[in-house]
Amino acid sequence: MSDFDQSIRKVLDEHGRLPESASTLSDNDDLYDNGLSSHASVNVMLALEDAFDIEFPDSLLRKSTFQSVTAIREALQSLGVVVAPE
Amino acid sequence: MTSIEHVEYPTEQALWFGPAERPLVGWLTTPPGELTRGGVILAPPIGQEAFSARRALRQLAASLAARGFVALRFDYEGTGDSSGDFDESDRDRAWVNSIEEATNFLRSLGLVSISAIGMRLGATLTGVAAIERDLHFKSIVFWDPCESGRSYLRELSALEALRREDFQIDQDGAVESSEFFFTKQAASDLRKLNLANAGSGSFAERVLVVARQDRVIPEKLRARLNEENVDWRETTQQEALLDVESYFAMMPTETIDTISAWLIAPSTSCTTFLAPEVATSAVVAHEPGKLSVQEHFVRLGPRQLFAVVSEPVGESRGPLIVFMNSVMEDHTGRARLWVELPRRWAAQGLRCVRLDLSGFAGSSWPLNEPDRPMFDRDWLDDVPTVVQNLNPQDPSNAVLIGLCSGAYVAVESAFSLGARGACVINPPVAIDFLHGADHLASSRRALFRAMAVRLKRLAVNHQWVAATLAHASLAILPSSRFADALSKLSNKGTDLLVFASADDFSPRPRTPFFRSIDIRRLGKSKNYHLEIVPGLDHGMHNAASRAQTVSILERHVLEHFAGDSPLTGLRTPSTND
Incomplete structure (x- = not known):
């Protein structure tokens, strides 16, 4: 697991109120099916913005952006967050 | 401590x-x-x-x-x-x-x-x-x-966008969430903070x-x-x-x-303080061409219910208009409509009162009580208590207005008072069931009273089951023997305006059979006005349908009740009044 993905999972653990640690989920597991609520998604959004010093544009403020670790990673990459090579 | x-x-x-x-x-x-x-x-x-x-x-x-x-x-x-x-x-x-x-x-x-x-x-x-x-x-x-105000509105918008696929965020415009609506002006002002x-x-x-x-x-x-x-x-x-x-x-x-x-924590020396005399009334509106509006706080009845009376400065006319909370609502947020309408109508000469039902807002509950009941039977006595105190000469000369559970309270209170009018918005789907259970509750037989308690519990916990049972009774039994609560009320002479959200019609709102029963039932009574506003949701959250509902309600009340008698003795007050 890359540092980048670890950072995403850390944010999910601290702000996603998931019943189990995000480290037990695969990249493509549906976070909503695993307990991520709409309110917690907002917390995750704010925490990701703080952690990566970005702001999600309105076009990315939708459910699918936070659907999985992969979806979050792709959204961050689309905002220019650089992924360090593994 | x-x-x-x-x-x-x-x-x-x-x-x-x-x-x-x-x-x-x-x-x-x-x-x-x-x-x-x-x-x-x-x-x-x-x-x-x-x-x-x-x-x-x-x-x-x-x-x-x-x-x-x-x-x-x-x-x-x-x-x-x-x-x-x-x-x-x-x-x-x-x-x-x-x-x-x-x-x-x-x-x-x-x-x-x-x-x-x-x-x-x-x-x-x-x-x-x-x-x-x-x-x-x-x-x-x-x-x-x-x-900041911007971050707050952004959180609201993000939450709504995460809940609803069809939601479009407008960063510079109005913000409409499922619970609240900020106009473009209000949102723009907030973003400055x-x-x-x-x-x-x-x-x-x-x-x-x-x-x-x-x-x-x-x-x-x-x-x-x-x-x-x-x-x-x-x-x-x-x-x-x-x-x-x-x-x-x-x-x-x-x-x-x-x-x-x-x-x-920091040691602060104490000083003497005596509870002050405070102002319990104020002039809250004075628009050109309209009557000035004064409000005052009252506490009424054995439960010391808290209410705010809005009335024109000078004499009022028409019946007393009574607004009551719905479940757990006070005068904040979307429920502020219950503040705005009394002021607008008082400026037209009507005397209005907004009442905090037992346990809400000003009608206090014990401070060490962790939670309030979702529905309190005492509410059904609250409105008659307030009306009898404010209108002792003729308690029936009242128009009762409520939304959701407040609509149920309005209907039952209208029965008690023989009220002149009632305007109810989205009454609970189980209103007929609740009305029947309440009838049993007043029985002289203990068995029936105990049954009523159980039936009401069923209505609170499984409202659609209760509603379906009532529907079945209405469909099977002859209307001469078993009329729905709203028809009974209008047949007793109460002028009734009912707003019905399409989603509240039946357990299966899009099933033609159930829906046809509802529409026939609602439409057949000669004495009440039924309004089905497109897009009206149960809690009146949708801004457009809410505005349309308010417009119809306002027109109805002013046309039916504001023209009773000419106003006399009006004056524009000084701010010291």
């Missing part, structure tokens, strides 16, 4: 304060005895959060009063029961002014040491006011603060930030706060307070204890 479970019951009093042309409503909670440590203003959140937090702030005020503080809760201008409208321009300035007015009011009582507590956007406003107006607070508490950019200077001698454990404090805000002598605490209780349906909001007892204990 460290736990609010042992709080002594303080004195709590509604009052008007602030500028005579724009009076504000507050609740002053005073300590037992004649000594005080100082005053504290409690600045509430805005919008739906204000509604969710209201009980918690009341409990905090009581906790502070028990520790020797004089606490003032208040509604910002244009919110709650205060004068003005939410959609006027410069709301950001008006709300900062409200904080300054609240502070000045406490100082006018002779209190020297004044502190402030603000929750969410109330924290943002308090911080901005402290710097801009140089309010010299002793201590200030930022409880789960919003960095920024706690992180509050100017230089100190917020207060001491600062406490109570942060959510599960939410990041933005770096810029954290940096600004850390410029001062700040204590930080974390809370895990905001989720259960704000991230749930308002009527499930949990009391954040530990956070309240934390804040109260922190405020009391």
Whole structure:
């Protein structure tokens, strides 16, 4: 697991109120099916913005952006967050 | 004393304060005895959060009063029961002014040491006011603060977009969430507020930030706060307070204890304080070409129900118009319609009263009671009590208005009073079932009364099951023997206006069979007016359908009830009236 993905999972653990640690989920597991609520998604959004010093544009403020670790990673990459090579 | 479970019951009093042309409503909670440590203003959140937090702030005020503080809760201008409208321009300035007015009011009582507590956007406003107006607070508490108005509206928009696929965010426009609607003007004003950019200077001698454990404090805000002598605490209780349906909001007892204990920490000498004479009436509206409107607080009946009477200065005409809460609603947020309409109609000559049913807002419940019942049987006696007190000569000369459970209370109260009119919006789907159960409850036979209790419990816990049972009875039994509650009421002579949300028609709203039963039932009664407003949802959240509903309701009331008799003896009051 890359540092980048670890950072995403850390944010999910601290702000996603998931019943189990995000480290037990695969990249493509549906976070909503695993307990991520709409309110917690907002917390995750704010925490990701703080952690990566970005702001999600309105076009990315939708459910699918936070659907999985992969979806979050792709959204961050689309905002220019650089992924360090593994 | 460290736990609010042992709080002594303080004195709590509604009052008007602030500028005579724009009076504000507050609740002053005073300590037992004649000594005080100082005053504290409690600045509430805005919008739906204000509604969710209201009980918690009341409990905090009581906790502070028990520790020797004089606490003032208040509604910002244009919110709650205060004068003005939410959609006027410069709301950001008006709300900062409200904080300054609240502070000045406490100082006018002779209190020297004044502190402030603000929750969410109330924290943002308090911080901005402290710097801009140089309010010299002793201590200030930022409880789960919003960095700015923009960040708050962005959170709301993001939440809505995550809940609804069809939601479109408009960063510069209106913000419509499932619970609240900020017009373009109000949203634009709010976006000007920024706690992180509050100017230089100190917020207060001491600062406490109570942060959510599960939410990041933005770096810029954290940096600004850390410029001062700040204590930080974390809370895990905001989720259960704000991230749930308002009527499930949990009391954040530990956070309240934390804040109260922190405020009391520095040894402050006590001063003598005598509860003041306060204003219980005010002129709240004087528009050109309309009657001026005066409001006053009343407490009525053995339960000392709290109500606000709105009436034209001078003589009124027509029946008494009575507004009542729906489940767990007060006058904040979307329920502020129950403040706006009485004022508009009083300006047309009608006398109106908005009533807090037992256990809500001003009609207090014990402060150490953790939760209120979702539905209280006493409500059915509340409206007749208030009407008989305010209209002793002719209690039937009343028009009762309610939404959802308030609609049910309005219907049952209209039966009790033989009321002249009732306007009900989205009555509960199980209203016929509840009405039948209530009939059983008044039986002389204990068996039937016990059965009524069980049936009502069924209606509260499984409303669609109850509604279906009532539907089946209505479909099978002849209407001469078993009429629905609304038809019975209109047949008794009550002028009835019913708004029905299509989603409330039946357990399967899109099943033609059930729907046809409903429409035939609702449409066949000769004596009432049925309105089906496109898009009207059960809670009246949708802005467009809400506006259309209000327009129809207003036209109906003014045409049917405002033309009874000519007005006499009218005068324009001075602000001292």
